[in-house]
Amino acid sequence: MRTLGLDVGNRRIGISISDGIGIIASPLGYITRTVQSEDVFAILREAAHHGVGHIIIGIPFLANGSIGEQARLVNKFRCELQAQTDLLISTWDERYSTIEAERLLREVGRKPSREKGKVDAAAAAVILQSYLDQQRS
Numbered sequence: 001m002r003t004l005g006l007d008v009g010n011r012r013i014g015i016s017i018s019d020g021i022g023i024i025a026s027p028l029g030y031i032t033r034t035v036q037s038e039d040v041f042a043i044l045r046e047a048a049h050h051g052v053g054h055i056i057i058g059i060p061f062l063a064n065g066s067i068g069e070q071a072r073l074v075n076k077f078r079c080e081l082q083a084q085t086d087l088l089i090s091t092w093d094e095r096y097s098t099i100e101a102e103r104l105l106r107e108v109g110r111k112p113s114r115e116k117g118k119v120d121a122a123a124a125a126v127i128l129q130s131y132l133d134q135q136r137s
Contacts (some may be wrong), residue, residue: 005128008074014120016128025128027121043082058094060129096124
């Protein structure tokens with residue numbers, strides 16, 4: 001069963017996917033946000049296309065671990081997504097995932113400031129990889 005990872009932002013949703021045995025997460029792409037119902041449909045279309053059985057959504061907790069406004073917005077998206085599917089949807093702490101994604105892109109010679117969509121997809125992969133690693137330990 002493959003797993004989809006999401007980094008839900010205000011402008012884009014980064015998407016990543018696991019391999020078939022749940023060991024490696026890879027960036028898949030991103031969608032540019034429109035209206036929430038269309039965003040949900042786009043994510044579910046990706047999930048169906050890739051044979052996904054589980055979706056992990058990164059929750060942007062504040063540095064102190066509390067829930068801020070952005071985390072509330074992401075949770076609202078999660079609720080709408082869950083209302084439209086029977087797929088298992090889980091949340092995962094995504095603190096610092098974007099910083100890590102930008103670092104990884106710089107390591108391979110990319111300029112994160114010019115490739116925001118790739119940063120979002122890479123952040124989704126960081127989130128999903130963290131989840132997969134935890135599941136194996």
